[in-house]
Amino acid sequence: GEDCMPPVIDKTKCVGCGTCASICPMRVFVFQKEKNPIPEIRFGEECWHCILCELECRQKAIKVRLPMPMELPYIDAATLHNK
Numbered sequence: 001g002e003d004c005m006p007p008v009i010d011k012t013k014c015v016g017c018g019t020c021a022s023i024c025p026m027r028v029f030v031f032q033k034e035k036n037p038i039p040e041i042r043f044g045e046e047c048w049h050c051i052l053c054e055l056e057c058r059q060k061a062i063k064v065r066l067p068m069p070m071e072l073p074y075i076d077a078a079t080l081h082n083k
Helices: 019-023 052-056 068-081
Strands: none
Touching (some): 019 052
């Protein structure tokens, strides 16, 4: 549906390390290095937006797009840490 916002992999930054695929609790990514050097987002609708893949990607190649209602708590939490 509309709230399905799968992560996006920047293919220009991705080095095919597979961290995102191994860390994702929902198995959103499928990584078969012999078929494709870059992980595929196969089950985007399963994404919980936990942002683990984005945080763990050393290349900063992943962007997790949050559905609108979820963006607010993230912004608030970020502001609190600055005080």
